[in-house]
Amino acid sequence: MTWQLRRAHEHDLSAIMHLEVNIFENDAWSAPMMARDLGDPACYYLVAFPPDDPSNVEAYAGLLAPQGATEGDIQTIAVADSARGRGLGRVLMQALISEARKRGARLIFLEVRADNPGAQRLYERLGFIEVGVRRGYYQPDNVDAIVMRLNIPELESMLTSPTATVPV
Template sequence: MTWQLRRAHEADLAAIMLLETSIFENDAWSAPMMLRDLGDPACYYLVAFPPDDPSSIDAYAGLLAPQGAVEGDIQTIAVAESARGRGLGRTIMQALISEARKRGARLIFLEVRADNPGAQRLYERLGFIDVGVRRGYYQPDNVDAIVMRLNIPELESMLVTVETP
């Protein structure tokens, strides 16, 4: 399956919240919090959808990176269970990293649940490293957050050479 990415809009709130509340049952963001980020120029949110069904959102992710700031923060990322394991999480994260670079960020931080090894592996493969732990960060489950940081690579070091036979 293939997906298209586009910038999220306030009109996407209902579809985003459907994913948010189904994936993050106990620690989901509230609709007002999500709406605030969607309308904030310092934030950049993307949604992923099948090309033939733009209203069917299979993933979303958000970045907080004010223009010219050295640091950015991945606010959230969610991929529908039916779309997992196909590279969509990696693709949407790479798009956020690219946007952070365009905005001038050189570092990106994120928190990931200590009980989510799949997400941790994804972030490690993207170059994030563990830099700390926030004890009991995710409530009401009292799950620790692993704080991770990415030194955003220069564009040249991210280019991939593809050889054809």
């Protein structure tokens, strides 16, 4: 499967929120929180969709990395159940890592639910390492967050993917 990626904008909010509340249920972001990030120049959000159906947002991901800052943070990533297991999460993460590098970041952090081993494996395969735990971070479920860090690699070649295109 090939996906098209593009920068997310405020007009994508309803599609993003549809995925957000269905995937994250109890700890979903609110629409005002998501809208704030979509409009923040320090943030970089992407949506993914089939090339022949641009209105069908199957995934999104967001990065907080102010221009010139040495650190960034993966704010969120979500892939619809119907699109999982085909590399879309990896493609989105690679695109965010590339953008963080362009903005000057040398480290990226993220939190992942302790009860989400699939996401943990993805991040480990991308080079993230566990650096801490935030007890009870995900509420109201009281699930711990594993804090992970990536030292951003210099090689641009690791971030290319034949399964996605990102318009400039």
